[in-house]
Amino acid sequence: LIELKNITKSYPLDGLQLKILKGISLKIDDGEFVAIMGPSGSGKSTLMNILGCLDKPSSGTYLLDGQRVENLSADELAEIRNRKIGFVFQGFNLLSRTTALENVELPMVYANIPAEKRERRAKEALAKVGLKERMYHQPNQLSGGQQQRVAIARAVVNEAPIVFADEPTGNLDTKMSIEIMNLFTKLNEELKRTIILVTHEDDIARYAKRIIRIVDGEIHSDERNV
């Protein structure tokens, strides 16, 4: 499903090139549940943005579903994201003057889903993350963990085959984290979706079947979770 070969990513800074990803190669099959871990600043979000077709690598190749995507245009990447990818951002990225419900409906608007069906599915997704009582609140009327859960609901509502989640439980208490991880487990085991999540917590990584560790822009280990 996903195949990266020698992916690098650098940023220009003061006339130099700051190397963030230094040659990442990996394969992820359909239906896997992968956790990515590593120190703060090691390149996890940068890798997730490339995997999620939100950003392009500086060099290397990315085969997604048999299609080379590292050199596609912004429009072509957007089209792939709308059809195949759900993404929970580390910083949530919710639209501000927009209710939780409307935020969750957004991917379905792009997929041309009719309004009645959109509303029903958005409400179901929000109920699954415990936000039935907060549907009409805007992000600035929600707690940090509630905003995070709106971002999670939005990423799973379109039945995208691949879900990327960048630290989805960082603002949640233990009980709510377990509910969210059970949701991801269900999406993976019952609905066969591929889940790739970044986390700093071993308790969260434990739900995955494989753990990839990134240090300083390189893969340090890649192991089955036993």
Place this chain on the structure above:
Amino acid sequence: LIELKNITKSYPLDGLQLKILKGISLKIDDGEFVAIMGPSGSGKSTLMNILGCLDKPSSGTYLLDGQRVENLSADELAEIRNRKIGFVFQGFNLLSRTTALENVELPMVYANIPAEKRERRAKEALAKVGLKERMYHQPNQLSGGQQQRVAIARAVVNEAPIVFADEPTGNLDTKMSIEIMNLFTKLNEELKRTIILVTHEDDIARYAKRIIRIVDGEIHSDERNV
């Protein structure tokens, strides 16, 4: 140092009053190290914003250092914050077109600290949180955990006697979290600063000497940490 009596906080929503804090009373002495825990949405950040003089309660009284502060004007609250309070926000709240260094200098600008001393202290604070190599990056050139550490550095650089930290390690790996908690412990034990931090993780709360649990806008328990 801090005394809350029957603090409530409500928000108007659709003509009704949504009650968030339902009568909070507590006392915190000079030099304490307190952790506040509770479910997502229970009112922790709302309570922290009132304690940190960023917001006013709907009713109840707040005695800070013997002064009644619940009815002060915005300017008077700002003046208290500048002199007495360092605050790490759950959402970081960094200035965007501004380097990490300038962000950390900001509280010292308000305190009229001369430029040379400001720069030196800001660099020291950033080095303490492991960001010496990222001083001139702007927030959108920093990882989530790096932004969080800039917010932490900014909150401690002005030697404020009271430090409020709203989930300061949510985006940090275990090793970096330990370094941050050691920093807070040092501020508390060596420099005698009062530390009040919100966390969802028991491992982090363990560093505090007292744990207050909030559920549904009320204090459920308030215990010495043994």
